[in-house]
Amino acid sequence: MITSDELKKQAALAALEKVEPGMKLGLGSGSTANHFIRGLGALVRDGLSVVGVPSSERTAALAREVGVPLTTLEETPRLDLTIDGADELDSRLRLIKGGGGALLREKIVAAASGQMIVIADGTKLVETLGAFPLPIEVNHFGIGATIAAIAVAAVRLDQPVTLTRRLTAEGTPFVTDGGHAIIDASFGRIRDPEALSLALVAIPGVVEHGLFIGLASAAVIARPEGISWLVA
Numbered sequence: 001m002i003t004s005d006e007l008k009k010q011a012a013l014a015a016l017e018k019v020e021p022g023m024k025l026g027l028g029s030g031s032t033a034n035h036f037i038r039g040l041g042a043l044v045r046d047g048l049s050v051v052g053v054p055s056s057e058r059t060a061a062l063a064r065e066v067g068v069p070l071t072t073l074e075e076t077p078r079l080d081l082t083i084d085g086a087d088e089l090d091s092r093l094r095l096i097k098g099g100g101g102a103l104l105r106e107k108i109v110a111a112a113s114g115q116m117i118v119i120a121d122g123t124k125l126v127e128t129l130g131a132f133p134l135p136i137e138v139n140h141f142g143i144g145a146t147i148a149a150i151a152v153a154a155v156r157l158d159q160p161v162t163l164t165r166r167l168t169a170e171g172t173p174f175v176t177d178g179g180h181a182i183i184d185a186s187f188g189r190i191r192d193p194e195a196l197s198l199a200l201v202a203i204p205g206v207v208e209h210g211l212f213i214g215l216a217s218a219a220v221i222a223r224p225e226g227i228s229w230l231v232a
């Protein structure tokens with residue numbers, strides 16, 4: 001039986017076909033994005049000329065290891081294409097991201113790109129977003145007040161939620177590359193992703209959240225029966 005990791009690799013390799021010489025690329029984070037970066041590294045070793053902006057320290061380390069030249073958004077503020085995984089996506093290409101805690105840089109990189117292609121195995125495509133807990137990146141200062149404000153925003157949207165502060169495997173508070181905390185918000189089913197997004201960004205302690213709306217232009221979905229493309 002084909003594993004979910006093999007399907008992630010198939011999606012990543014299919015997206016590689018959209019990479020053209022000279023492109024400035026946003027490099028996503030996570031196991032699916034890692035397959036893309038390894039594939040890109042092989043093409044670079046064969047002579048492809050591209051540069052990438054990594055969306056996490058882990059991605060930067062892998063890109064260096066496999067020989068993908070890196071730049072920054074200071075040097076290169078506009079990118080051609082970002083390729084990244086997702087924790088969930090719906091048929092309108094609305095995403096939940098941040099399972100790996102890289103959502104802030106992932107969103108900055110995606111927003112700086114002309115196109116974003118999502119790479120995923122078929123289990124990530126859902127009818128309604130929210131079975132995967134929504135990661136919300138928050139400032140450490142005032143974290144109790146921020147958590148309370150998120151709960152109030154959910155009540156106003158008639159949206160039941162359970163909020164959990166993310167911990168590392170060792171049980172210490174998880175800290176993002178930007179030095180912030182993550183609150184995982186379990187909604188079960190997000191009734192109105194656009195309204196939730198607006199309500200969350202209006203809370204001062206919220207740095208960013210993992211709903212990516214209007215950013216992805218296409219998605220490659222790999223299932224055991226084959227690859228399919230979703231286009232916005």
Ligand code: 5RP
Pocket residue numbers: 008028029030031032033084085086087096097098099100101102103106
């Ligand atoms: C990291 C992310 C990842 O793209 C998301 O968690 C999917 O991960 P994977 O490809 O390992 O399933 O948003 O912040």
